[in-house]
Amino acid sequence: ANKCEPISGYDEKRSQAFLEKHEISMLLDEALTQNDLSVHYQPKVTASGKCIGLEALARWDSKILGTVSPGVFIPIAEEHRMVSRLTDLVIQKVCSQLADWSLQGLPTVPVSINISLLDFSQTDFIAKLVKYLADFNVKPHQIELELTETSLEANHAHSLTLIKTLQSWGFTVSVDDFGVGYSNIARLADYPINKLKLDRSLISQVTSSTRQKSLVKAVHVMCKELDIACVAEGVETQKQVDVMAHMGCTEFQGFYFAKPMPAKEFVAHVTKHGLVFAHKATL
Ligand code: C2E
Ligand code: MG
Ligand code: MG
Ligand code: MG
Numbered sequence: 001a002n003k004c005e006p007i008s009g010y011d012e013k014r015s016q017a018f019l020e021k022h023e024i025s026m027l028l029d030e031a032l033t034q035n036d037l038s039v040h041y042q043p044k045v046t047a048s049g050k051c052i053g054l055e056a057l058a059r060w061d062s063k064i065l066g067t068v069s070p071g072v073f074i075p076i077a078e079e080h081r082m083v084s085r086l087t088d089l090v091i092q093k094v095c096s097q098l099a100d101w102s103l104q105g106l107p108t109v110p111v112s113i114n115i116s117l118l119d120f121s122q123t124d125f126i127a128k129l130v131k132y133l134a135d136f137n138v139k140p141h142q143i144e145l146e147l148t149e150t151s152l153e154a155n156h157a158h159s160l161t162l163i164k165t166l167q168s169w170g171f172t173v174s175v176d177d178f179g180v181g182y183s184n185i186a187r188l189a190d191y192p193i194n195k196l197k198l199d200r201s202l203i204s205q206v207t208s209s210t211r212q213k214s215l216v217k218a219v220h221v222m223c224k225e226l227d228i229a230c231v232a233e234g235v236e237t238q239k240q241v242d243v244m245a246h247m248g249c250t251e252f253q254g255f256y257f258a259k260p261m262p263a264k265e266f267v268a269h270v271t272k273h274g275l276v277f278a279h280k281a282t283l
Pocket of ligand 4: 177
């Protein structure tokens with residue numbers, strides 16, 4: 001590629017990063033057009049490991065770049081205004097998967113989909129969502145929408161209306177990554193959300209720091225008062241499960257139980273073990 005003569009090492013690095021991002025965005029654009037992304041599913045379980053839901057996570061294996069992680073391509077998709085195309089693709093794949101599983105007579109659990117701030121600002125977001133569901137005869141109670149707090153910050157009145165409309169349709173609305181970034185506790189009082197997903201960074205410390213544990217305990221009390229369910233994200237040890245369950249947490253997600261996996265692998269597991277994803281040592 002042609003590059004301008006670098007003025008300093010810093011600028012060269014910066015232009016390199018710019019070129020990379022630009023290349024990734026072009027390839028992502030192409031991948032989206034060709035429906036060349038896939039979805040992995042991570043089980044959400046009870047304390048004893050019974051699967052009560054799945055989270056859909058986008059995956060991109062580029063022929064040119066290799067596997068690109070969502071931590072890289074999601075922000076680029078957002079920056080380049082492609083994230084709504086990605087959301088559409090994920091919603092369609094999830095709906096088609098749910099329809100498939102129900103045809104096969106497999107037990108279906110609700111699937112959650114990550115929604116970006118830019119999706120929320122689209123005026124036809126709910127109409128599109130409802131249409132995709134209808135196409136595959138999927139019901140709103142089978143879908144959970146995970147919003148990040150930043151998407152709630154942007155336009156308060158608009159977000160509130162959207163959340164209420166989604167809930168009136170029967171969708172479950174949860175807040176993702178709670179406890180990191182621009183968490184605004186006041187918003188929880190304003191928004192009638194159904195679930196709070198406590199970020200992995202909070203969970204990882206409940207077993208080592210008593211202050212952290214007190215904090216997470218207080219979050220549970222607050223959620224109980226507000227009638228919001230708590231989910232522990234990024235659970236990696238039995239001790240974390242025990243501590244969180246003791247506080248009243250009823251939903252867990254993390255590598256300790258299961259990693260995100262292709263639909264096929266999930267079906268293989270369910271066929272062999274049913275919906276139980278207890279830690280390997282206990283199976
Ligand atoms: P997220 O929505 O908070 O999803 C959970 C992330 O934590 C996933 O990373 C998952 O693999 C990882 N994780 C789960 N359990 C554990 C654990 O025990 N330990 C560790 N270290 N990690 C764990 P992933 O798949 O790389 O996705 C990263 C983020 O990218 C997601 O965080 C989400 O914000 C975003 N993302 C992924 N797919 C989509 C999508 O389809 N649409 C949008 N808008 N964002 C997506
Ligand atoms: Mg999520
Ligand atoms: Mg999360
Ligand atoms: Mg996250």
